[in-house]
Amino acid sequence: MTHHANARPLGGGIIGLGLAGGIMAPIIAEHPGLTLAGAAETDASTRATFTADTGLPAYAEVCELLANPTVDFVYVATPHQCHRAHAVLAAEHGKHIIVEKPMALSLADCDAMIDAANANGVQLVIGHTHSFDPAIAAIRALIDSGRTGAPVSLAMWNFTDFLYRPRRPEELDSARGGGILYNQLPHQLDVARLIVNSPIRSVRAATTRLDPTRPTEGGCSAFVDFENGACATVVYSGYDRFDSDELHGWIAEGGQLKTARHGHARRMLSKIAGPEGEAAQRRVQFGYGAAGAHGNPPHQPHFGLMLVSCERADIRQSADGLYIYDDAGADEQPIIRSSWRPGRGDVLEELRRAVVDGVPPLHDGTFGRGTVEAAIAIAQSAAARREITITELAAA
Amino acid sequence: MTHHANARPLGGGIIGLGLAGGIMAPIIAEHPGLTLAGAAETDASTRATFTADTGLPAYAEVCELLANPTVDFVYVATPHQCHRAHAVLAAEHGKHIIVEKPMALSLADCDAMIDAANANGVQLVIGHTHSFDPAIAAIRALIDSGRTGAPVSLAMWNFTDFLYRPRRPEELDSARGGGILYNQLPHQLDVARLIVNSPIRSVRAATTRLDPTRPTEGGCSAFVDFENGACATVVYSGYDRFDSDELHGWIAEGGQLKTARHGHARRMLSKIAGPEGEAAQRRVQFGYGAAGAHGNPPHQPHFGLMLVSCERADIRQSADGLYIYDDAGADEQPIIRSSWRPGRGDVLEELRRAVVDGVPPLHDGTFGRGTVEAAIAIAQSAAARREITITELAAA
Structure with a gap:
């Protein structure tokens, strides 16, 4: 059609x-x-x-x-x-x-x-x-321009309060797709896949479940090998302790300035009683029409810290553009805003x-399927405590 | 004796x-x-x-x-x-x-x-x-105090100008122990091993050789699994592009303030002709009695960015101490100076x-041997493009 x-x-x-x-x-x-x-x-x-x-x-x-x-x-x-x-x-x-x-x-x-x-x-x-973010398109365009050479290794860190935002019960149940593997890692995996532009070959990962009252994966460390020889190290924590936005000018994921900092989500959550109260608070805070959901952000959205090391340059997202570190030194390139969010x-x-x-x-759909595949491989690698190749996943 | x-x-x-x-x-x-x-x-x-x-x-x-x-x-x-x-x-x-x-x-x-x-x-x-740094001893003491729980995952980044400092020819020859695997990774491996306090079980790593005129490993991304279940992601680049000290207040590795920034080492090196000139410059710049080698630094030494995620807190090095991120929020603990460097x-x-x-x-010696073992395993993992366990290394 x-x-x-x-x-x-x-x-x-x-x-x-x-x-x-x-x-x-x-x-x-x-x-x-x-x-x-x-x-x-x-x-x-x-x-x-x-x-x-x-x-x-x-x-x-x-x-x-x-x-x-x-x-x-x-x-x-x-x-x-x-x-x-x-x-x-x-x-x-x-x-x-x-x-x-x-x-x-x-x-x-x-x-x-x-x-x-x-x-x-x-x-x-x-x-x-977050692979739709203008910064990621700009990184991809910069690589395609030939200036930096091909990406060889990506280093990604995101430390957030994900696990302590108000949740529905299934969001804390790994068997029903809760936790970070299906809800937060896809951001990092999509970003890495879009930049590297090659299928994932294998993963080696560990996950953490640190809070028995939120009994799902809240942290992950992964090594991702791509078929073209590039790799990515992907680190995520949703435990509301260190917040990686501290190293990104306190700009929040959506591009807004962040005023609620370390430990805020956990403190707010501690005032709510039980799963029903939590689900209700979730609706108030994040449901349709919630305050803060609207408005164009002052800065670019992002998903933590990322270094893209290419053959001839490193690239990193800035508040409003990209830093490019090459043989000439460091340079900042702004991102031109579109008329949409x-x-x-x-x-x-x-x-x-x-x-x-x-x-x-x-x-x-094929791209989206690849990220689900990688998330499954990460879960299996953490459980088996060994490298999992995508081919063995497909054969299983 | x-x-x-x-x-x-x-x-x-x-x-x-x-x-x-x-x-x-x-x-x-x-x-x-x-x-x-x-x-x-x-x-x-x-x-x-x-x-x-x-x-x-x-x-x-x-x-x-x-x-x-x-x-x-x-x-x-x-x-x-x-x-x-x-x-x-x-x-x-x-x-x-x-x-x-x-x-x-x-x-x-x-x-x-x-x-x-x-x-x-x-x-x-x-x-x-850098595992001897007071900050690492302070992290270890904090963990031993019971306040944070056991470390579960470490995330380490160091982006430096290592490969473009003036070198002797063997320092650029992997077969003679040149490159970062034996000269820079030991810092990160020692730090991780000292904090996790468990033998390494396996590694999965990739290395980069991006400059044919400096034909040795200049970059590494590694997933390190420890026997006690903790893990570390270890990222190093010595290509003088992004400099991770940018995210640490421009404090250099030794604790001095850094004035020579992105691309400086490569520009200086480009003015020197040939291996003999480079070796001579190395002696002038880094040999016995060289300027800058002496003096107590204004801040604590460090080796890049590191997040130590423990069961109940994240820990990160600050300029003069440690940041501790736990359920109460963020806190900074100073490091008391000794009478020695x-x-x-x-x-x-x-x-x-x-x-x-x-x-x-x-x-x-046994501790030092473990780091050599890990460096060898990292080299083998990068070459074979698969996870290498320490037991198979020992059996080979």
Whole structure:
């Protein structure tokens, strides 16, 4: 299905007005080539708020949203285990699809989603991850320009408060895709894969579960070997102790200045009683319409510290651009702002360009599947305490 | 051989007045419990300078230094391939020994040195590495206090200009122990081993050789698994591009403020013609009596960025102490200064305490051997592109 460039803006429907869907709704509305068309959401109160805010329909059933002819694409932001069902259903209704990361929790689910998109001739984009950030596109463009030579090793650190943000119970249950492996590592894996531009060959990883009251993976250290010979060391901690934004001018992940620092999330959480209170607080703090979810950030979004070592230069993200360290010394290159929100707006733009301009998306289903594969390999490597190759994973 | 506490200060002889020996000579002289006794050096001009400066004998032959009864211990700072011969000779003369890192280039050489020290009843300490830094002792003490719980993962980055400092030809030849694997990684490996306090079980690593005019390993990314289940990701680059001291307040490795920044070493080197010019420049810049080698630094020495994630806290080195990030937030703990030079002075103090007070050294021959073993495993892992366990290394 293609879309004519001078047709009406593409209409987008949100499936699931939780954290990701709630953030994305206004960004669709703001995007110059798109329009917000409606939403599907199981919670009646959230539906009412959405309709009061936007004047748009909010349906209890996904099928109702998919039957709406003003919906050209959907943003699937339901719990991970629903991604496959909702993406396949959308494809069968001829809707283009963005699926929030992780694409799914199994390779079989990924395959079903890819097959459904292909069979129905719709575009499939997996996001948002920080690999959509303008800084990552700028790094990739810099490498493609030939100035730096090919990337040879990436070093990535991100230390956050992830595990102490208010959670639903399944988000703390590894068996249901909770913890950092499926929710935070995909950012780093996508970024590394997009920059290195080669399939992952093997991983060697260790994970940590340090808090029995949050019994899922909260930390990971991984060595990632790419087929082209490049490698990445990937370190993540969500334990709200050291915060790597301390070394990035206290600019938060989204590009805002961070005022709530070390230990803040844990202190806030300690005031909430029980899983139900936590889920309620999660809705207040991160649900649709939550304060702080809107507004263009003063700086570029990022996902921790990263050094990209290439044959002839090192590259590192700055607050508003890139530092390039080469034989001439250090240099800073600004990032030119687009008219859409950096990061999440770029997810939308990647889909819009695919649908309207026929530009194949970088983050298609096959790309998204590769990141799920790597996350599974990391979990297996940590459990088996040995290197896991992607070929043995596929053969299992 | 033991030494009585109220005897004269221990006399130290330097074997090899190059970079390491030249730095160490005045630090021995300054140490309150030691006295500088003489040196052995093949270069006549350096011998003359040493004697003019210190009034002490400088011998052309190591045996002459070892025959001097005022020499109680020697600091072996000759080229790597001579470490075994000089350490064994010193032991046979009943002298205590400090061997500059790397201990040796083979496990057989390490074993011969350990055996000679044991057979002759002398102390053997392997250093200097940055694991002697007061900050590392403070981290270890903090962990031992029980406040943080056990270390679970270490993340280490060091980006320096190592490969572009003026070099002798063998320092750029991996077969003769050149490059970073035997000269820079031992700092990180020693630090990690001392903090984790468990043998290394396996490594998975990649190395880079990016400059054909400096044809040895200049970069490394490694995942290190320890027997107790902790792990470390170790990243090093000596390519004079990004400089990780940028994220440590521009404090240099030795604790001085750094004014020569990105690309400086490469620019200076480009003005020198050929290997002979480079070796001569090396002597001027880093040899015995070179400017900048002396003086107590304003801040603590360090070796790049390191996050020590423990069960209940993260720890990171600050300019003058440690940052401790735990459930209460972030806290900075100062490091109390000793009366000797931090780092290299601590090497001397470890030997002095072993000889005079009978305190077994942390950095004994067995410890030094473990780091050589790990460096060999890293080289093999990079070459074979797979995880290498220490047991298979020992079996080979």
